[in-house]
Amino acid sequence: MSNWRLLLTRPADECTALAQVLTEHEVASSSLPLLEIEALSLEEPQRGLLRSFDRYAAIIVVSKPAARLGLAELSRYWPQLPHSAWFTVGAASAQILQEHGCQVSYPAAGDDSEALLQLPALHQAIAGPAPRVLIMRGEGGRELLAERLTEQGASVDYLQLYRRYLPAYPDGALSARIAEERLNGLVVSSGQGFQHLRQLAGEQWPQLAQLTLFVPSPRVAAQAREAGAQNVVDCRGASAAALLAALRQLPAPAL
Structure with missing residues (x-):
C-alpha cells in the first residue's frame, strides 16, 4: 500500500489520528481539513x-x-x-x-x-x-x-x-496541495465533506474528479458519481480500519 498518497479531509483532530494510523501501515497522507466544528x-x-x-x-x-x-x-x-x-x-x-x-x-x-x-x-x-x-x-x-x-x-x-463549515482556504489551495505532494487519492468521511471538497475544487473539479475517491457509504458514493467523480471506492464505513481494508483491495496508481 506504500504507493498510496492520500488527501485527508476530516476535521483537524480526526485527520491527525487517521494520519498516524496510515503512517503505521506505510501509507502516506496529507491533511487538508474541510470540516470545522462549531458548537451551538x-x-x-x-x-x-x-x-x-x-x-x-x-x-x-x-x-x-x-x-x-x-x-x-x-x-x-x-x-x-x-x-x-x-x-x-x-x-x-x-x-x-x-x-x-x-x-x-x-x-x-x-x-x-x-x-x-x-x-x-x-x-x-x-x-x-x-x-x-x-x-x-x-x-x-x-x-x-x-x-x-x-x-x-x-x-x-x-x-x-x-x-x-468549510474553513477558509486561498483559491487553488486544494489543487496546489495535490500537485505539490503528488497525491493520488482523496478521502471524505461524509456527504457534507464531499460537498466541501467539490466546492473548494471549483473549476479544477473535472481534473480532480479523475482521482480515486474513498467514501464511507453507498449514499456518498452515489452523490460523488452524480457530481462526476470517475473512480469512487465505497469503504462501507468511515473508520481507519474500513479505509485500510479498501486500500488493500485496490492497487495504487503509478506515481
Whole structure:
C-alpha cells in the first residue's frame, strides 16, 4: 500500500489520528481539513429535551462531535446518567459513549443510517407503546432516521449540537496541495465533506474528479458519481480500519 498518497479531509483532530494510523501501515497522507466544528448554544426548548432525557426509549448519536458535545450538555443536568438505550452509526462514536459508562449498540458493518435502522436492538428499544427517540446530531443532518422511526410509531426529537463549515482556504489551495505532494487519492468521511471538497475544487473539479475517491457509504458514493467523480471506492464505513481494508483491495496508481 506504500504507493498510496492520500488527501485527508476530516476535521483537524480526526485527520491527525487517521494520519498516524496510515503512517503505521506505510501509507502516506496529507491533511487538508474541510470540516470545522462549531458548537451551538442551546436554547430553552432544547435544554428541556435534556431535562426530560430519562423519558426516551432510545438515544441515537450520529457522530463523534455529537457524542462529545451531547455528553457535555447532559452533565449539566444529569451528574449520573440514567440507564438508557444508546445507539450510534459507528464504532468510534460508540467508544466515546462507552468510556462514560453508556451501553451502546451499533451496526457491525456499515457506518450509516441505513445500517442502523436494520439493527435488532433498535427495533426492540422502540417496541413499547408511544416510544420517544432523541437524535443527537449536527445542524441540518439527514432526515432518514426520523422518517423511518416515525413510520414505526416513534416520536422523534432532535438535539442539534453543532454545525460544520468549510474553513477558509486561498483559491487553488486544494489543487496546489495535490500537485505539490503528488497525491493520488482523496478521502471524505461524509456527504457534507464531499460537498466541501467539490466546492473548494471549483473549476479544477473535472481534473480532480479523475482521482480515486474513498467514501464511507453507498449514499456518498452515489452523490460523488452524480457530481462526476470517475473512480469512487465505497469503504462501507468511515473508520481507519474500513479505509485500510479498501486500500488493500485496490492497487495504487503509478506515481
